[in-house]
Amino acid sequence: MPAHSQVVVRKLKFDGSVKYEWPGMLIEMAGDDWAVVYHDPRRHVKLGAGVETAVDGSDHANMFHYVGLAQPVTVLFAFSQAGEFLEAKCDAALPAVRTDNRIDFVDLDLDVIVLPGGAHYIRDQEVFAERSVTMNYSEEAKRQAHLGILHALRMVRRKQFPFDGHAQRLAATFS
Numbered sequence: 001m002p003a004h005s006q007v008v009v010r011k012l013k014f015d016g017s018v019k020y021e022w023p024g025m026l027i028e029m030a031g032d033d034w035a036v037v038y039h040d041p042r043r044h045v046k047l048g049a050g051v052e053t054a055v056d057g058s059d060h061a062n063m064f065h066y067v068g069l070a071q072p073v074t075v076l077f078a079f080s081q082a083g084e085f086l087e088a089k090c091d092a093a094l095p096a097v098r099t100d101n102r103i104d105f106v107d108l109d110l111d112v113i114v115l116p117g118g119a120h121y122i123r124d125q126e127v128f129a130e131r132s133v134t135m136n137y138s139e140e141a142k143r144q145a146h147l148g149i150l151h152a153l154r155m156v157r158r159k160q161f162p163f164d165g166h167a168q169r170l171a172a173t174f175s
Contacts, residue, residue, distance in 0.1 A: 010104045012134045033070045039063040066162045067096045072148035079171040089113040092148030108145035112152040
């Protein structure tokens with residue numbers, strides 16, 4: 001799949017149901033580990049049950065989805081119209097699968113939220129505990145969720161890709 005092609009990112013629940021579908025543009029493949037998808041909230045409308053906004057308010061202009069293909073984490077960066085970093089959300093997820101113009105990942109509920117200045121916190125631990133029972137998460141899925149959060153925390157704290165300025169450089173080219 002060449003870069004700068006139209007794709008749909010699908011966020012799935014553990015039971016296989018679709019939480020949302022979000023069209024975007026594949027702008028980069030970072031090795032075999034990451035698919036980088038650009039979402040313009042003015043053109044790329046997110047559809048589905050449980051649709052959520054990455055940030056509150058309408059100031060966000062550019063969103064970059066770093067979909068993990070080899071690791072259990074997916075990161076969504078949001079930037080203002082002026083190119084300022086607003087927030088990043090790291091989803092613990094099973095590694096994504098690419099099929100033609102679609103990229104699917106299974107969300108495992110746990111998130112790391114990263115704010116301007118690098119402050120960050122883990123979110124939805126109660127949701128994870130509940131859904132791991134109600135959706136019958138396998139032991140491997142639970143392990144992957146915890147590994148995804150650890151991986152996200154490591155990337156944020158060590159300023160590793162994509163927290164090494166990569167998303168900010170992309171945002172500057174799209175502002």
